[in-house]
Structure formats: structure tokens, C-alpha cells
Amino acid sequence: MAELLVELFSEEIPARMQARAAEDLKRLVTEGLKTANLSFDKAEAYATPRRLALVVDGLPAQQPDLTEEKKGPKYGAPAKAIQGFMKANGIKSLDQEAELRSTDKGDFYFVVRHIAGRPSAEVLPEILTSAIWDLPWPKSMRWGEDNRLAWVRPLHSVLAIFDGKGLPFPLQRGIGKAAIAVDSTVGTSPAHGITSTTKSRGHRFLAPDAFEVSGFADYRAKLAEAKVVLDPAERRATIAAEAAALADKAGVALKEDAGLLDEVTGLVEWPQVLIGRIDAGFMDLPAEVLSTSMRAHQKYFSTEKPDGSLADRFLVVANMEAPEGSERARTIVAGNERVLRARLADARFFWDQDRQQPLSARVPALKDIVFHARLGTVAEKVSRLESLAAEISNYVPGADRDEARSAARLAKADLVTGMVGEFPELQGVMGRYYALNDGEAPAVAEAVAEHYAPLGPNDACPSAPVSVCVALADKIDTLVGFWMIDEKPTGSKDPYALRRAALGVIRLVVENKLRLPLTKVFAAAQGEYAGLSAPDVAGDLLDFFGERLKVVLRDQGVRHDLITAVMARGGEDDLVRLLARVEALGSFLDSDDGANLLVAYRRAANIVRIEEKKDKRAYEGAVEAGALAQEEEKTLFSHLSDAAKGAQSALGSEDFTGAMAAMARLRQPVDAFFDEVTVNAEDASLRENRLQLLSAIGATLAEVADFSKIEG
Template structure:
């Protein structure tokens, strides 16, 4: 059968920019999957998605005009139901065959054409038939309806469409935006499918202002992007349009010089790509006096409100130039440039005004106002929350750095939320913490405290930096612990994919700070310490559940780093682990140990020892050499006397890899012990002595990691 490439385009009014790329991918993927499922396209057919502000399109290679006929076998019913005692067809069987379109004029011949095959404990009748392949029109109609139904539409709108029948009237259509035309081209041929009240043709509209012709007529499915670009002045491919914007942004920045480069923001780039059909990057500027405002404020207002790309210099400082991605390319761009400069000026002036006004009051003077801001109806005000974070920060600071750090951490925690009451943060909530740092410096506070106020929300997301100094680490840790303990304590626990208070992100932040900053703090003690700052009547003690939640985030963190589940569990479930800062070194030791030939046998032995000791109950790690009777247990004890002190010394020195590798020499004596020695001997003194020997060995083997987790 011959094939042709297929092009389907839906032309609509401006689509939601933040969802455009996802809509384009979903439309093309579902359309192609449905065509493949109906046998109209091969499994390896190439699918190309197109998405611009006013169109969704898909190009599929190798599509058949008529699907191949397929042999289908259908189960009818058990033989006992379909045939009587004489082997003749029952009325139920004949009715079923008739419903399937089979010829039942000769019942005996109809029965003879059936097949019998085992079906569970009984035998069943099966009917073989040939199903005619789907026509392209019918198959594409079904595929198109499915593709539109499965679009991840953020919000559906309803609009009226004039009917195309003889009687005048209007029909209601539900879709993300009003649709105006539909294309379905199979090679040169139009496939007359219908969707959203439209019948497919071979024409569409180009750029609103710069199209060369209207409408744009497509002669062939393979000429879609070429004709649309040439005659319609539209780059239909999202990826191509995005790449063109990047190219123009970099070229425009290079012309500015001084190492200027556009701000790096993938989300902004995607959104702007979804707003223009044929991009034209222009360079604009604003008055240098606005550079006295914190650059984060200026960058945010230009990106969020105007979709501009601010330019920063080689040192990372904001310049007074910015780039605009225009949707038109006039011969004289001065009016477009001037218009964008006029639009941004009031925004920057507002930011400057807020900054000047906010600095008239100190952060300390705003502390009292926190008591008037509700944090949570069950957990009180921001003032009450601030007091709790202060208490936690002071206690952690004392453990990490003594009185000096405790005092600085308490001060930073007291002021960390005060920028919520400033005009700048009221206008730009994304700047909370950042503005607090600027205002703290203006108030003459120390660099450590100012940076801690700025950083106390960190890490905000996966891959974000940790706070820059110990004061910031302590306050950030206290802030996240207060949130976790409080929310768990009132029952706001994440379920499934729902996590409205971002508790998983907070927990991962705690994990990262304890591990990456090498804070020698016991997470078990931290959660209980944080619980003490809450009134007993406000929250319940959910420490056990919170511990499990944190450990699960810890396991996920190291699995993301490339370690196996067995390696991670071996490291984090070591005996008397203490603090998490040692886990990376333990993991490296576990990986090195697992590569040794002795590893599987020792891991299995360790698991066996653990089971023996678990059944024995409380066992004293003490060995009486006089009670060692068998050669195998004497030999194991002698080797342990030599190797265990060496391994312990390496452990105390922090050389976990060497500590485990030293124990690898125990494989042979351990194997011999289990081959030749009965641990649970009838004589109680022998039994206890052998259990004590195994207890000593178990403690030593699990000091770095729980090696039993490596057992298959």
C-alpha cells in the first residue's frame, strides 16, 4: 500500500502562553498514537509537533489512505452453552453469530466454521473474521476527536458558532479558545474531517500584520512550515522559534558590548516563544538612576510584568539595557522601542519609590507588626511563629557555634520575616528574604545577619544554593523545622501528589543542610527540640512520623545522587549513626566494600548473625577465651582480636573505606565458624559465649554500615 504524509492544523485565537508547548506536544502525540492504533500509521512513523500562539499542528509520516484488513478471533461462549447434545447450534449461538454479521442460513456450516479451544477449565467456541481496515477519513476523525478531548487545557471556555446548515442558528462549542479553521492534508488531498464545528480544508491564516497573502493555501502536507514561513510570516515550530529568539538575544547582547548577556530564564524564554509568531529582538534602555534600586527588583518587574530580558554585565550586575522580543518587524523600530521604554519607566519608578519608602523604617520597628499577620489559623500569627523560630535557632546555634552564633541566629530569626510588611515585598512577594537582606544592611546590621535574613528561605528548590554562612544555615534549618513540626502536628501531612505547604521541599532542605553543610546535629534530637517550642494544646507529637518522612527524603536524595537502594539503606541504617554529615563517606565505603569478592558472603553472614542475636534477645558482647572449644571459634576470635582494633582505629580516624576493607579478611574464619560451630549449644555457658563472640563481630561489622542490607 502507498502512503502519504499527513498534516493536521487547528487555527484558533491566542492560546494560553504558559501551556502552549505542552498543548502542542499533547495534540500531536495523541493524534499520532490513535492513527498507529488503527493501523493507519506505522509504529515508527515520525511525528512533528507545531505550536504557535494561534495554532496547533501535527505532521505524521507514512499514513495510509486505507488501513489493512485484520484477522480477528472473538470468543463466543462455552461449548456447553453454544451447542446442544447433538452438536447443533443453540438459539443463543445463532443469535450471537447473527449479531457479528456471520451467515447463519446454514447453521451446520456456521458451526463447522467455528473453532474450539480450551478456556480455563472448560472449552469455548471462537469465531474468526476479517475486519476491514479503517479509512483515513474515519480513522482521522476518531484520532482528532481523541486528541482534542485529551488536551491538557488549563481552563475551557464556551463560545457560539454559527451553524452551516440550511436553517440559521448558533451552536455552543467548548474549547480552550475559539477555533476558526481546520486543515487536514494527506499529501495533496484534503481529508474532510470535522471538529469544533469546522470542516477541514487546506488554508489557514498567517501573521496578523505581516502575512504576504490571506489566506495561506497549503498545496501539500510536507510544505506546511515552509509555506507558512514564506507566505504567512510565521515560524510554526515552537522549538525553531525558541532557538531563533535565543540567537537574536545573544546577537543583540553582543552588540551592546562589555560582556553583556541576557538574563538566564528558561520559563521566561518558553513564555515569550509562545507569545510571538515571528520574533524580532530589539534593544531598549532606561535611566541609569534606577540602577540604585536592588537589581532583583528591577529584573523581576521587567520579567514578570513586561516579559523583557534584562541585560547583565560580565560581573553579573544589571545594566540599563534590556531586550524586547517583538512580534512585528517594522522598517523603523524606533516607535516600538520608544513605546516599550515608556511602558517600563513607571514600573521602575514604582520600585524605586517602594525601596525609598521602606528604608524610612528599620526592620526592628516592624517586628511588632508581625503579631497582626495571620500565619495559620491553628498555628497563630507570624509573630508567634517568629518567636518559635527564634527559640529553635538559638538552641541550634548554641550546639553548632556556642553563645556568639546563638545570639546572631536569634537576632536574624527575629528580623527574618519583617520584610513581609514592606511595600516592596507586598508588590513582589517573590522578593521576601532578598529585600530583608538589603534593609538589614541599610540598618547597619552585620554582614552575617544580613546574609542570614536574605538566605533563610534557602534552599528554595532542588539544586538551589545553601545559605552562605552558619548564621543563615541555623536560621534556615530552624525555619524549616518549625514548619515541618507545626504542620505535621496539626495533621497537614502530604498525601499522594498533594503537598500544599511544600513540606517535601522543606524536608529536602533540612536533609541537604545537614549533609552538605556537614552540621554535626542529630536529626532525631532536632525534631523533638523543635516540638518543645509549641504549646502542647496546639500541636500533637508526630515526631515518629516526621522522622520517617525525613529519612525517606534522605533516601531519595542519595538515590538521586546515583547510589543504589541497598547502598543507601546500608549507610543510613548503620548502628549509632549519629549525624547525617558522615553518610557520604559511609556510602563511598559501602560501594568500595560491595565491589570486593568477600562482600556477598560477609553481607549474608552479617544478616544471619543479626537474626541469631534477634532471637537471643539481650546479648553481652563479651567473650571468655577459656570457653572457646572448637578450632573454628578459636580461630575467628584470634582474627577478630587482630582486625577489630585496627578497623575501629580507622573508623575513628574517619577512614570508613579502610575500616570496612579491613573486615573483609574475616570472610574465611566466619564461613568456617558457621560450618563447624553450633551457636545455640545445649550448654548455656557455651551458648552465651558464642553469642557474645557474634555480638562483638556484629557491632564491628555494622559500625560503618548495616552490611546485611547488601545481602541478596
């Protein structure tokens, strides 16, 4: 068994694209191998800023031989059918080149071909060429004389080695039997003059010369000698370990940032972590400004003091060999400190300029920012938020109505500040600082900072009353607006992040245990869209929330069918109450009484459905108490009435466990009914009344949930 090694060497590949590109290369090549009937043991892909590499182990020397059979027309078939079969299969004599076989449907002609496997070295160039040309990139470019190959950056060389030997092929469409020419008007010269070789190159500056490679082990070892760490996981671990060690040595702690660590891993081939210092004159800037400036522009890691506040040290990862304390290291650190001073000087300017004007004075400028072409400007959104936040404050314990209105008015004002213009990720955060600077109430300032939250499942959910009001208002206004213009999520497309907004509302309501009537709030939000005519969206939007709620609870192990069963009853828009009902229903069904009653309900429902289909009518009328003949059906009728009243009373006081207990008392009379009563009696009126009684079982259970929606 042999090994295949491929390396695509190019200009710098954007860090965010490397991992996906490596996996796509692996996928395309392995799919090609499977299509070509070439088995393999394993495949591993790697990426650095300047290369994608793939090693495939356990490949055979050649394809297996194949036998291909094609069934033809029946013996004695019309001449036209036989001629068509011969032409399609390229045979001239049916008697000599086809076999006549007997089957259970008669005698048929078969064409049997034995196809010899081709050497793997002949097949692999076709597979690799297709994979390189078909590699998908989020963004790509064309270059060179023919402009045919679309790749993320100019491709310099292709290394291809199979079984310890070079696998030469030109990088062009049209080579081999399986490849297809893209443009027949273009010549057959390799794309940009690239033909695969057995050579690779090391670090751009530290070891730029080419070197020969004989296999993956040799390739990886020589790359290490040439100052390139091939495995991104190894580079990542090195950066993390060195950064933590340097920070500890300086008496600070590395601020964890997995996203930045991933990005920096994709920027360097030979990582060297160094530590620098932030000028003391900038340390009075907000910590978020310092860390964001370092992260966004310079890719520096922040550090923290033991109390969790931002420290004046930063960590930079160089793509260079520069041992700590060396002249080169000092030069690199000094250069990065100089660049950071310039960046922070800009931030200082924005900070000073922004505070010269109250945040409230910036609100009118929001009319120049379009929220959505059909939903108005951000200023109009803010006006809606003021009213909606005040309305929601009625349902949030401890929320001050005036503070909720003020926070909603200021929530978007920092969008027109210089700092947020430079660092958009600080929207909300800077609003908080500016609001406090203006003397606004702390609750108002905090709500400005938190109203975008939660942005995702791992984001903290606001709990301060005013923050909750504004966060809910912001998300509900967005959802209602887009529902009104029929811009709903479809399939995997959700350009306005409406699913995320709905999940945010659910978390805010559930985690803060808010008794929020969503239907009423949706209606209030829709009423704020003056001049925009649309049908009532509350019902459809509530159904959407039900689907999102299933996603949330599924992750918590709650059965989605129980949510459906409770919501199908209708009229439930209080998520806290709904979840309590779902929990009570789940506990009930886990009990013997609940499980057996569910079985009995299904039996009753099946009988009614069958008879309704047969009789072509529905059995939903009232049961005639006087027509009940046997004691068991009289008892069941009495218990159904008692259970309905008991459930209604318990539900009225939100005693959901009590409502389930009322239903549990139906088990014995239902079992007795099925044991002793014949539903399809000969007397037509008696049969009809008993079918009405069975139908009443489902109607009674519907007081707590639609049992027809329960699975299992």
C-alpha cells in the first residue's frame, strides 16, 4: 500500500479560510478516490498561511479489475430494440459479443465487459487536478495570462508524490480520460505554467529556498527545519503555552480569546510570542477600547491583573525567529509598541471628541441611518422602542417605566459616535460610558450596553429590569417589522438573524421568569409601525416562537412533541406558564396512570376515526346521559365531567400538577369501559352515543393538551 502527498503552495491564504479549505481539499480528493474505486486507510489535511497539504495512506498500486454487466432486450425482441442496444453498447455482433441468459421473466441478452484496473499513478492526476480546480472559496481571484483558474490567492506550485516518487502532471483541465476541458479555445498549456513537482519551500524569510521531498515524514521534518510548523493544532498549542508563560512571568494573566487564537494561528508558520507594554498615558481609556483596538487592528492578546482589570501588557505573535531578550525581539516589540501608540492616540481622540456632546443630542442624527428600506430609519426604530419598552415595563418586576423609555431613546445613539464608527463592535458598550458621563441613571446606562444581548447561546442574558425591557423591545420590534413585510427566515437563509432574535426573546423571558403576554406585546409592536399596513402577525409569529422554543428545550432534553401538544390547544402565549404545563405533562406521562391513559386515548381515537371514515360523518356531539345503558359507560361519563371541571379549576389557578391529577382519575373508568362495553352495538342509537362518549375522552384531555400530538 502506498502514500499520496499533495501540497498546494500559494500566496498567503486568509486565516479564516484555511481550516475550511483544508477540509474541502480532503473531501474532494477522497470523494474522487472513492469514485475511482481506490480504497485508502486514512487521510489528513493541514494548512499554514502559505500552503494546503494532504496526505492519504494505504492506497493500492492500481484500481481493482471490474466486471460490468448490461441487460439488453428479450430474445425475439423487435429488430429496432436490438439494434438500439447494440449501438448503445458499441457491439457489432449480438451472437458473438453478448450472452443469452434465462431469467424468471424469460431469456434476455446481456453484455459483459471486463475492465482492467488502471495504475493509480495514472488516475491520481485526474483526481488531484479536479480537486484543485473545484476547490470552493468564499472569495477567489483570477490571475495570469489565461485567467482560467479561480483561486483565493496566486498559486505558485503543486507538490505531488505517490509511493515515494514524483507524480508529474500539468495543472490544466483536460488531462487524462476523466477530465473535461473548460474552454476548448484555450490551449493545453498548464494553468499559469504550473506542473507538479517534488519540491516545497519553507518560511518566506527564514528559509525561502526550495527542497526535495520524498514522502510525508520527510516533508514534515524538512518543513520544521525550514521554520514551518505544518500542523495548525501544534501552532495553536505553542502560541497558547508561550503566551501564558510570558504573561505569568510578567505577573499578569492572559485574557482568553479563542477566536483571536485561531486567527493568529492562521497568520504565522513559525510562531514566536513576545510581550510588550501599553503606554501609561492610555490606561485611562475604557478597557474595552484598549482591548478592541489591540485585537481588531493589531491581533494582540490582552492581559489582566489578578483583580480582573486590564493590565498594561500585551502579547504579540511574530512570524519570525526572535528569542526573548534578543536584539531582534526587542526591535519587534518596540515596533509594535510604536504602532499601538498611534492606534491608541486615534482612540484617545475619538474618546475625547465624543464626550464633548451629550448622547441625547446625537439621537436626531439617527434619521440619516436606514434600518431597512421598508421599515424606516434607526430614528424611527428608536421612537418605536421608547413606546414598546414602556409597555413591556408593565410586565417586568422592578422596571421603572421612565427609565425604560429613556434607555430605549439612547440605545442606538452611540452608532453616530466616532468611537463606534472606528470600532463597530463597541456599539452599546460605548453608549454606556457616554451615558454615565452625561449623568444618566446607572440602570439606563446599563440598559444601553446590554440591549443587544443575548447575541448567542453562550452570551450572558440581561437580568436588570430596565435592560430586560429594552432588550426585549429591540428584538420584538425587529421581528414584528420583518414579519409585517413578509421577510421571514426560509430554510437555511436568515439574513436578518431573526431566529437569533427569537431565541434571545425566549431566553430573556424564560431566564427572568417573566409573565409576558406575547400576543398582546406583538400587537402593541405592530401598532407602532404607523403607515405600514399588514395583517395581524401575532399568531404566525407565535408559531415561529414555538418552533424556536423546541430547539431550546431539545438541548435541555425536553421532548418537542410535548411542547407541540400544549401549544396545539391554543391560547397560550405565556412562555413561563407554557413550560410549567409542559413539565407537568411530561411528569404525568412518565407515571403509570399517564402512560396507560395515553394508550387508552389512542385506542378510543382510533375507534372513532375508523367509524367516522366508515360512516362518513363526525362524532363530536354531546353525549345523551339518559341513553347510557351500562354502569361502566355511566361511570366514565360522570368521571369525564368531573375531570373537565377539575382540570379547568386547576388550570385557572395555574396548578398544572393538579390538572394532570384530575386527568389521572380517568384511567380506571376508561379501562373498565373498554373491558365491559361493546362500542359497535347493534342498536344504532346506542352505538352513536358510545362513539360520542369515546370522542369526549379526547375533548376532555384537550383541556390540558392535544394528546394526538404526543409521540411514542
